[in-house]
Amino acid sequence: MPLATTRRAGLVEQVIDQMRALVASGEWLVGQRIPPEPELVSALGVGRNTVREAVRALAHAGLFEVRQGDGTFVRATSELSGAVHRLCGSELREVLEVRRALEVEGARLAALRRTADDLRRLEKSLAERDAAVAAGDSEQVVTTDTAFHLLLVECAHNPVLTELYRGFTEAVRASVATTFSLQPERQEQVSHTELLDAVRERDPERAAAEAGGFLEEMLHRLGQPEVTDSSA
Known part of the structure; x- marks a missing residue:
């Protein structure tokens, strides 16, 4: 242009x-x-x-x-994304906490609202992501994993939620890259198959649990943040 x-x-x-x-x-x-x-x-x-x-x-x-x-x-690709990136910076915990809030609700709504076309697109997206994992292509894993999560949120058919998540994409991508680099020995074990199955079977509670499981595990590994009580 x-x-x-x-x-x-x-x-x-x-x-x-x-x-x-x-x-x-x-x-x-x-x-x-x-x-x-x-x-x-x-x-x-x-x-x-x-x-x-x-x-x-x-x-x-x-x-x-x-x-x-x-x-x-x-x-960043948009002002919203830039603002989110500026707020989150490199703090992985904060990014994962926001991802958990958005992705768990996105998965729950996607299980309730997904269409047949949504499901086909999710299956294709996850296949591309799994192929990248099998090939050991870390850069492609980050790209396809980020794309899968965005698509899942889009399948919730909530424009506000989708726009919020799109604005968070750079931070999501950075967190995906970081979490994969932190545990290279487990890359092949990280799977979203159960999450996709829950969406396919229209099981919102299971979808929410699957979406939050890995994020909860990573947050647990990072431990509790130090909080200063300014009122003390």
């Missing part, structure tokens, strides 16, 4: 919209450095201050990360 020269009115908003579209389309990937300021100024036909203001706004929203002396990098 090429950059287009902007109109005079609402220049900053137009630049923000174009940059947001480039990220959403995959033209600018997460982790990638965006073009330098002079290049953006030339491509957009606006002044440096307009570009700087747009970049500053998207950095504040969590979409970009400005690294002094190194450039500006794409941090």
